[in-house]
Amino acid sequence: MSDLISLSIDEARRRLDAREISSLELTEAFLARIEATQGKLNTFISTTPEMARAQAEEADRRIASGDAGPLCGIPVGVKDIILARGTRTTAASAILKSYEAPYDATVVARMRAAGAVLVGKLNCDEFAMGSSNENSAYGLTRNPWDTDRVPGGSSGGSAAAVAARQCIVSLGTDTGGSIRQPAAFCGVTGLKPTYGRVSRYGVIAFASSLDQVGPIGRSVRDAAHLLRTIAGHDRLDSTSVDNPVPDYCSALTGDVRGLRVALPREYFADGLDDDVRRAVQAAAQQLQSLGATLEDVSLPHTEYAIATYYLIATAEASSNLARYDGTRYGVRLGNDSGLLGMYRKTRAGGFGPEVKRRIMLGTHALSAGYYDAYYAKAQKVRTLIRRDFNSVFANYDLILAPTTPTPAFKIGEKTDDPLQMYLTDIFTISANLAGLPGLALPCGSSADGLPIGFQLIGKPFDEETVLRAGDAYQRDTDWHTRLPQ
Ligand code: GLN
Numbered sequence: 070m071s072d073l074i075s076l077s078i079d080e081a082r083r084r085l086d087a088r089e090i091s092s093l094e095l096t097e098a099f100l101a102r103i104e105a106t107q108g109k110l111n112t113f114i115s116t117t118p119e120m121a122r123a124q125a126e127e128a129d130r131r132i133a134s135g136d137a138g139p140l141c142g143i144p145v146g147v148k149d150i151i152l153a154r155g156t157r158t159t160a161a162s163a164i165l166k167s168y169e170a171p172y173d174a175t176v177v178a179r180m181r182a183a184g185a186v187l188v189g190k191l192n193c194d195e196f197a198m199g200s201s202n203e204n205s206a207y208g209l210t211r212n213p214w215d216t217d218r219v220p221g222g223s224s225g226g227s228a229a230a231v232a233a234r235q236c237i238v239s240l241g242t243d244t245g246g247s248i249r250q251p252a253a254f255c256g257v258t259g260l261k262p263t264y265g266r267v268s269r270y271g272v273i274a275f276a277s278s279l280d281q282v283g284p285i286g287r288s289v290r291d292a293a294h295l296l297r298t299i300a301g302h303d304r305l306d307s308t309s310v311d312n313p314v315p316d317y318c319s320a321l322t323g324d325v326r327g328l329r330v331a332l333p334r335e336y337f338a339d340g341l342d343d344d345v346r347r348a349v350q351a352a353a354q355q356l357q358s359l360g361a362t363l364e365d366v367s368l369p370h371t372e373y374a375i376a377t378y379y380l381i382a383t384a385e386a387s388s389n390l391a392r393y394d395g396t397r398y399g400v401r402l403g404n405d406s407g408l409l410g411m412y413r414k415t416r417a418g419g420f421g422p423e424v425k426r427r428i429m430l431g432t433h434a435l436s437a438g439y440y441d442a443y444y445a446k447a448q449k450v451r452t453l454i455r456r457d458f459n460s461v462f463a464n465y466d467l468i469l470a471p472t473t474p475t476p477a478f479k480i481g482e483k484t485d486d487p488l489q490m491y492l493t494d495i496f497t498i499s500a501n502l503a504g505l506p507g508l509a510l511p512c513g514s515s516a517d518g519l520p521i522g523f524q525l526i527g528k529p530f531d532e533e534t535v536l537r538a539g540d541a542y543q544r545d546t547d548w549h550t551r552l553p554q
Pocket of ligand 1: 197198199200222223242243244245246247248275382494
């Protein structure tokens with residue numbers, strides 16, 4: 070069994086197509102693994118074993134008829150903020166605790182059409198607000214490398230499940246780092262695609278100008294397979310862009326000669342953990358030894374990224390979350406308290422403390438009299454941040470930086486101090502503000518044996534270069550092959 074749960078997509082594909090294994094056997098191996106480890110890790114909010122078995126049988130029929138693409142018969146997990154018809158979809162909130170998705174998100178529909186096998190819905194921070202998975206109404210998720218530590222967030226379940234081999238790949242969402250930061254904390258590979266690359270139809274909205282869906286896997290190659298399946302224009306999401314979707318796997322040539330890689334000074338400043346600094350610098354040198362060139366650059370508005378993000382993201386969240394008022398979705402409280410009373414009781418009882426904090430912050434930032442000072446100002450600073458990146462990308466192909474300032478922190482360590490929690494996303498937020506693709510991948514191990522990650526940020530819609538460099542690095546190193554027990 071440990072053999073089956075450790076397969077890459079390509080290895081599984083070869084064995085499935087050669088009929089050495091069936092998708093049902095592969096799926097049973099993952100379901101058994103989930104059964105054995107869910108109690109300890111709490112990675113899933115719901116598991117879907119019956120759906121998984123039915124999909125695996127269907128995949129086996131497709132394989133037998135010679136109609137199997139890369140993902141056919143492959144067990145996947147989906148963050149519980151993404152709708153999958155017939156599954157409970159909670160966004161890790163009590164307010165949606167009995168909400169059953171009436172339709173598929175486009176990303177899920179595309180995975181189903183490709184024959185992927187859905188093993189369950191993964192834990193996350195409530196409405197994707199958080200950096201530690203401690204804001205879930207369904208209990209925290211533990212980091213499989215050290216169960217006293219957080220897996221990161223908000224897609225903590227998605228990263229931890231891949232690291233723990235409960236599924237081969239998973240989907241997460243990334244509004245300010247929620248794919249990349251947990252990927253770094255769990256020693257796996259995660260990509261936030263360019264804003265507009267992947268449809269958000271059927272993805273519960275947090276901050277609509279920032280949210281993107283993306284893949285998490287144990288390798289760049291596995292992530293590239295999943296991206297290929299989910300990317301591309303969707304007429305149901307007007308923010309998805311009608312650019313052709315390249316074959317991301319054939320972009321993985323292993324060749325990075327001549328690639329111009331920029332190292333932003335502001336990302337290597339004080340406050341960066343020594344182990345992380347060393348590991349990330351070694352990763353940069355590795356790319357250099359493969360033929361890339363390295364140069365230091367400046368992204369001068371980096372210091373404003375967190376403040377800018379927490380105005381824009383909270384403002385958008387306050388508006389997006391207005392729809393949870395007890396009339397249409399999920400929980401209703403105070404049915405006998407009049408309309409306003411019902412709204413009030415539903416929202417007071419249904420939302421957790423971090424979500425309430427954000428709604429209040431965002432409502433304040435948008436209110437008449439404060440709008441110009443906060444929200445409008447933040448939009449202007451966002452433009453400056455985007456321009457910083459434009460000017461670097463005029464001369465460079467990629468930006469290389471740490472993913473997080475430290476490895477995974479302890480459970481409870483930052484729960485009383487929201488600002489400290491917000492600061493953990495300092496290196497990931499700017500790519501969201503600028504709409505750029507960002508890939509996080511493992512590059513080292515701390516003195517405590519915890520994974521360390523680095524990040525490659527690319528030009529808009531240039532996921533190919535980002536993935537090519539990440540894959541070249543992984544061909545030459547073995548950090549991504551190390552797994553927790
Ligand atoms: N940790 C950040 C936040 O709490 C980012 C979350 C995300 O990307 N969804 O908002």
